[in-house]
Amino acid sequence: MKKMAFFILTLMLAFFVMDHAFASSESIMDTPVQTSKFGWGILEETVSQSDHGADQTCDPGLKNPRLIAEGKDVGSTGVSVKDANNDGVHDSLKIDVGNAYPSYYNKINIDIKNFGEIAVKKKKAVINWQGKTAEILEGLICYLHRNGELSQGTSTPDDAVLEIRWTGSGGDIQYPGEVMVGALEFHVLQAAEQNHSYCFDLILTAEAAEVADSIVSEEEGENGSGSEDVVAGIVDLPKTGGNAVCYYFAGAAMLLIGAVITVLRKK
Ligand SMILES: [Ca+2]
Numbered sequence: 001m002k003k004m005a006f007f008i009l010t011l012m013l014a015f016f017v018m019d020h021a022f023a024s025s026e027s028i029m030d031t032p033v034q035t036s037k038f039g040w041g042i043l044e045e046t047v048s049q050s051d052h053g054a055d056q057t058c059d060p061g062l063k064n065p066r067l068i069a070e071g072k073d074v075g076s077t078g079v080s081v082k083d084a085n086n087d088g089v090h091d092s093l094k095i096d097v098g099n100a101y102p103s104y105y106n107k108i109n110i111d112i113k114n115f116g117e118i119a120v121k122k123k124k125a126v127i128n129w130q131g132k133t134a135e136i137l138e139g140l141i142c143y144l145h146r147n148g149e150l151s152q153g154t155s156t157p158d159d160a161v162l163e164i165r166w167t168g169s170g171g172d173i174q175y176p177g178e179v180m181v182g183a184l185e186f187h188v189l190q191a192a193e194q195n196h197s198y199c200f201d202l203i204l205t206a207e208a209a210e211v212a213d214s215i216v217s218e219e220e221g222e223n224g225s226g227s228e229d230v231v232a233g234i235v236d237l238p239k240t241g242g243n244a245v246c247y248y249f250a251g252a253a254m255l256l257i258g259a260v261i262t263v264l265r266k267k
Protein backbone atom coordinates (compact mmCIF):
# COMPACT_ATOMS: atom_id res chain seq x y z
CA MET A 1 0.00 0.00 0.00
CA LYS A 2 2.90 2.33 0.92
CA LYS A 3 4.55 1.54 -2.42
CA MET A 4 1.37 2.39 -4.32
CA ALA A 5 1.04 5.69 -2.42
CA PHE A 6 4.68 6.52 -3.26
CA PHE A 7 4.07 5.74 -6.95
CA ILE A 8 0.90 7.89 -7.08
CA LEU A 9 2.75 10.76 -5.36
CA THR A 10 5.56 10.56 -7.95
CA LEU A 11 2.97 10.45 -10.74
CA MET A 12 1.20 13.56 -9.39
CA LEU A 13 4.50 15.44 -9.08
CA ALA A 14 5.43 14.52 -12.66
CA PHE A 15 2.09 15.73 -14.01
CA PHE A 16 2.43 18.96 -12.02
CA VAL A 17 5.84 19.62 -13.61
CA MET A 18 4.52 18.79 -17.11
CA ASP A 19 1.53 21.09 -16.61
CA HIS A 20 3.96 23.85 -15.69
CA ALA A 21 5.79 23.10 -18.96
CA PHE A 22 2.58 23.57 -20.94
CA ALA A 23 1.81 26.87 -19.19
CA SER A 24 5.36 28.01 -19.87
CA SER A 25 5.05 27.31 -23.61
CA GLU A 26 1.67 29.11 -23.71
CA SER A 27 3.12 32.24 -22.14
CA ILE A 28 5.89 32.30 -24.76
CA MET A 29 3.27 32.05 -27.54
CA ASP A 30 1.50 35.12 -26.16
CA THR A 31 4.61 37.32 -26.15
CA PRO A 32 5.21 39.36 -29.34
CA VAL A 33 8.83 39.07 -30.42
CA GLN A 34 10.91 41.65 -32.32
CA THR A 35 11.54 39.82 -35.59
CA SER A 36 13.30 42.41 -37.67
CA LYS A 37 15.76 45.23 -37.51
CA PHE A 38 15.27 48.65 -39.07
CA GLY A 39 18.31 50.61 -40.21
CA TRP A 40 18.31 53.25 -42.91
CA GLY A 41 20.24 56.41 -43.63
CA ILE A 42 22.98 58.41 -45.31
CA LEU A 43 26.41 56.94 -45.98
CA GLU A 44 28.46 59.83 -44.68
CA GLU A 45 31.57 59.06 -46.76
CA THR A 46 29.57 59.37 -49.99
CA VAL A 47 28.53 62.99 -49.44
CA SER A 48 29.98 65.19 -52.16
CA GLN A 49 29.22 68.47 -53.93
CA SER A 50 29.90 69.94 -57.33
CA ASP A 51 31.42 73.21 -56.04
CA HIS A 52 35.09 72.27 -56.00
CA GLY A 53 36.21 75.91 -56.15
CA ALA A 54 34.97 77.50 -59.34
CA ASP A 55 31.32 78.52 -58.92
CA GLN A 56 28.51 77.25 -61.06
CA THR A 57 25.29 78.79 -62.25
CA CYS A 58 22.14 77.58 -64.02
CA ASP A 59 19.04 78.85 -65.76
CA PRO A 60 15.78 79.32 -63.79
CA GLY A 61 14.20 75.98 -62.89
CA LEU A 62 17.63 74.43 -62.17
CA LYS A 63 18.18 73.96 -65.89
CA ASN A 64 21.47 73.81 -67.73
CA PRO A 65 23.95 73.88 -64.81
CA ARG A 66 27.39 75.08 -65.87
CA LEU A 67 30.57 76.73 -64.61
CA ILE A 68 30.52 80.51 -64.49
CA ALA A 69 32.56 81.58 -67.49
CA GLU A 70 34.98 83.91 -65.66
CA GLY A 71 36.14 81.14 -63.31
CA LYS A 72 34.68 83.05 -60.37
CA ASP A 73 35.09 81.46 -56.91
CA VAL A 74 33.13 83.52 -54.40
CA GLY A 75 30.41 81.24 -53.06
CA SER A 76 30.92 78.05 -51.12
CA THR A 77 28.74 75.43 -49.51
CA GLY A 78 29.16 73.71 -46.18
CA VAL A 79 27.48 70.31 -46.02
CA SER A 80 27.07 68.32 -42.84
CA VAL A 81 25.05 65.24 -41.99
CA LYS A 82 22.98 64.77 -38.85
CA ASP A 83 20.88 62.16 -37.12
CA ALA A 84 17.49 63.89 -36.77
CA ASN A 85 15.67 60.97 -35.13
CA ASN A 86 18.61 59.90 -32.92
CA ASP A 87 18.62 56.27 -34.03
CA GLY A 88 22.37 56.18 -34.66
CA VAL A 89 22.20 56.61 -38.46
CA HIS A 90 22.56 59.95 -40.28
CA ASP A 91 19.36 60.98 -42.05
CA SER A 92 19.53 64.71 -42.69
CA LEU A 93 21.66 67.23 -44.55
CA LYS A 94 22.51 70.67 -43.21
CA ILE A 95 23.39 73.07 -46.00
CA ASP A 96 25.20 76.36 -45.35
CA VAL A 97 25.64 78.51 -48.41
CA GLY A 98 28.35 81.03 -47.66
CA ASN A 99 28.99 84.24 -49.62
CA ALA A 100 25.94 83.44 -51.69
CA TYR A 101 24.92 85.71 -54.54
CA PRO A 102 22.12 85.52 -57.13
CA SER A 103 22.86 82.84 -59.77
CA TYR A 104 25.05 80.57 -57.59
CA TYR A 105 24.19 76.89 -58.18
CA ASN A 106 25.37 73.74 -56.46
CA LYS A 107 24.51 70.06 -56.30
CA ILE A 108 24.99 67.75 -53.31
CA ASN A 109 25.20 64.00 -53.95
CA ILE A 110 24.61 61.36 -51.28
CA ASP A 111 24.12 57.61 -51.06
CA ILE A 112 21.38 56.31 -48.78
CA LYS A 113 21.56 52.71 -47.66
CA ASN A 114 19.18 50.25 -46.09
CA PHE A 115 21.46 48.87 -43.33
CA GLY A 116 18.68 46.89 -41.72
CA GLU A 117 17.23 43.44 -42.19
CA ILE A 118 13.82 44.50 -43.49
CA ALA A 119 12.58 46.41 -46.54
CA VAL A 120 11.84 50.09 -45.98
CA LYS A 121 9.44 52.48 -47.64
CA LYS A 122 10.72 55.97 -48.36
CA LYS A 123 8.64 58.82 -47.02
CA LYS A 124 8.62 62.36 -48.36
CA ALA A 125 11.69 64.47 -47.64
CA VAL A 126 11.18 67.39 -45.28
CA ILE A 127 12.76 70.81 -45.75
CA ASN A 128 13.48 73.03 -42.77
CA TRP A 129 13.89 76.72 -43.61
CA GLN A 130 14.03 79.46 -41.00
CA GLY A 131 12.21 77.28 -38.49
CA LYS A 132 9.42 76.27 -40.86
CA THR A 133 9.14 72.74 -42.22
CA ALA A 134 7.34 71.30 -45.23
CA GLU A 135 7.24 67.97 -47.01
CA ILE A 136 8.58 68.17 -50.54
CA LEU A 137 7.86 65.97 -53.51
CA GLU A 138 10.81 64.34 -55.23
CA GLY A 139 11.73 65.94 -58.53
CA LEU A 140 9.62 69.08 -58.01
CA ILE A 141 11.12 72.49 -57.31
CA CYS A 142 10.62 73.95 -53.86
CA TYR A 143 10.97 77.70 -53.31
CA LEU A 144 12.44 79.18 -50.14
CA HIS A 145 10.96 82.63 -49.60
CA ARG A 146 12.71 85.55 -47.94
CA ASN A 147 10.10 85.68 -45.14
CA GLY A 148 10.62 82.02 -44.24
CA GLU A 149 7.71 80.65 -46.27
CA LEU A 150 8.03 77.56 -48.43
CA SER A 151 6.19 76.72 -51.64
CA GLN A 152 6.32 74.24 -54.49
CA GLY A 153 5.43 74.97 -58.07
CA THR A 154 6.65 75.76 -61.53
CA SER A 155 6.91 79.54 -61.68
CA THR A 156 9.39 81.48 -59.57
CA PRO A 157 7.76 83.62 -56.84
CA ASP A 158 9.18 87.17 -56.68
CA ASP A 159 10.31 86.90 -53.07
CA ALA A 160 11.95 83.46 -53.34
CA VAL A 161 15.67 83.56 -52.54
CA LEU A 162 16.46 79.91 -53.28
CA GLU A 163 15.02 77.17 -55.43
CA ILE A 164 15.86 73.59 -54.51
CA ARG A 165 15.09 70.12 -55.85
CA TRP A 166 15.53 66.74 -54.21
CA THR A 167 15.68 63.59 -56.34
CA GLY A 168 16.36 60.00 -55.39
CA SER A 169 16.96 56.91 -57.49
CA GLY A 170 14.86 53.75 -57.41
CA GLY A 171 11.28 53.16 -56.35
CA ASP A 172 9.52 53.64 -53.03
CA ILE A 173 10.74 50.36 -51.54
CA GLN A 174 14.38 49.84 -50.62
CA TYR A 175 15.45 46.29 -49.74
CA PRO A 176 18.14 45.36 -47.20
CA GLY A 177 21.61 46.21 -48.49
CA GLU A 178 20.31 48.39 -51.34
CA VAL A 179 21.79 51.82 -51.92
CA MET A 180 19.79 54.74 -53.28
CA VAL A 181 21.55 57.66 -54.93
CA GLY A 182 20.15 61.05 -53.95
CA ALA A 183 20.85 64.56 -55.20
CA LEU A 184 19.97 67.94 -53.72
CA GLU A 185 20.30 70.85 -56.12
CA PHE A 186 19.87 74.48 -55.24
CA HIS A 187 20.09 77.82 -57.02
CA VAL A 188 20.31 81.27 -55.46
CA LEU A 189 17.64 83.48 -57.06
CA GLN A 190 17.55 87.15 -58.02
CA ALA A 191 15.70 88.19 -54.83
CA ALA A 192 18.64 86.98 -52.72
CA GLU A 193 21.14 89.34 -51.17
CA GLN A 194 24.72 89.66 -52.32
CA ASN A 195 27.38 87.92 -50.21
CA HIS A 196 24.80 86.56 -47.81
CA SER A 197 24.67 83.26 -45.95
CA TYR A 198 21.68 80.97 -46.32
CA CYS A 199 21.07 77.85 -44.33
CA PHE A 200 18.52 75.04 -44.60
CA ASP A 201 18.10 71.37 -43.68
CA LEU A 202 16.79 68.43 -45.65
CA ILE A 203 15.47 65.61 -43.47
CA LEU A 204 15.00 62.19 -45.04
CA THR A 205 12.69 59.60 -43.53
CA ALA A 206 11.60 56.05 -44.19
CA GLU A 207 9.62 53.42 -42.34
CA ALA A 208 9.46 49.64 -42.25
CA ALA A 209 7.70 48.54 -45.46
CA GLU A 210 5.36 46.12 -43.61
CA VAL A 211 4.33 48.85 -41.16
CA ALA A 212 3.66 51.23 -44.06
CA ASP A 213 1.56 48.57 -45.80
CA SER A 214 -0.52 47.85 -42.69
CA ILE A 215 -1.23 51.58 -42.27
CA VAL A 216 -2.38 51.73 -45.89
CA SER A 217 -4.67 48.70 -45.44
CA GLU A 218 -6.18 50.23 -42.28
CA GLU A 219 -6.90 53.40 -44.21
CA GLU A 220 -8.55 51.42 -47.02
CA GLY A 221 -11.49 50.32 -44.84
CA GLU A 222 -12.78 48.30 -41.92
CA ASN A 223 -11.83 45.08 -43.69
CA GLY A 224 -8.21 45.95 -42.89
CA SER A 225 -5.88 43.21 -41.76
CA GLY A 226 -5.69 44.17 -38.09
CA SER A 227 -5.27 40.57 -36.97
CA GLU A 228 -2.56 40.00 -39.58
CA ASP A 229 -0.52 42.84 -38.05
CA VAL A 230 -0.60 41.09 -34.69
CA VAL A 231 0.35 37.80 -36.31
CA ALA A 232 3.21 39.51 -38.16
CA GLY A 233 4.64 40.61 -34.82
CA ILE A 234 4.78 37.06 -33.47
CA VAL A 235 7.36 34.60 -34.69
CA ASP A 236 6.29 31.08 -35.51
CA LEU A 237 7.65 29.60 -32.34
CA PRO A 238 7.56 25.82 -31.86
CA LYS A 239 4.75 24.64 -29.56
CA THR A 240 7.27 24.22 -26.77
CA GLY A 241 9.83 26.95 -26.54
CA GLY A 242 12.38 28.03 -23.95
CA ASN A 243 12.24 26.21 -20.58
CA ALA A 244 9.17 24.13 -21.49
CA VAL A 245 11.31 21.32 -22.93
CA CYS A 246 13.30 21.10 -19.67
CA TYR A 247 10.07 20.77 -17.66
CA TYR A 248 8.82 17.96 -19.91
CA PHE A 249 12.13 16.12 -19.51
CA ALA A 250 12.06 16.61 -15.74
CA GLY A 251 8.49 15.26 -15.61
CA ALA A 252 9.38 12.22 -17.73
CA ALA A 253 12.50 11.54 -15.63
CA MET A 254 10.42 11.64 -12.42
CA LEU A 255 7.94 9.15 -13.89
CA LEU A 256 10.81 6.81 -14.83
CA ILE A 257 12.54 7.07 -11.44
CA GLY A 258 9.22 6.55 -9.65
CA ALA A 259 8.50 3.43 -11.73
CA VAL A 260 12.02 1.99 -11.20
CA ILE A 261 11.93 2.55 -7.43
CA THR A 262 8.47 0.99 -7.19
CA VAL A 263 9.61 -2.08 -9.15
CA LEU A 264 12.85 -2.44 -7.08
CA ARG A 265 10.90 -2.22 -3.80
CA LYS A 266 8.50 -4.95 -4.96
CA LYS A 267 11.46 -7.35 -5.33
CA1 LIG B 1 32.99 78.08 -55.01
Ligand SMILES: [Ca+2]
Nearest residue numbers: 083087089091
Ligand atom coordinates in the same frame (compact mmCIF):
# COMPACT_ATOMS: atom_id res chain seq x y z
CA1 LIG C 1 18.60 58.60 -38.00
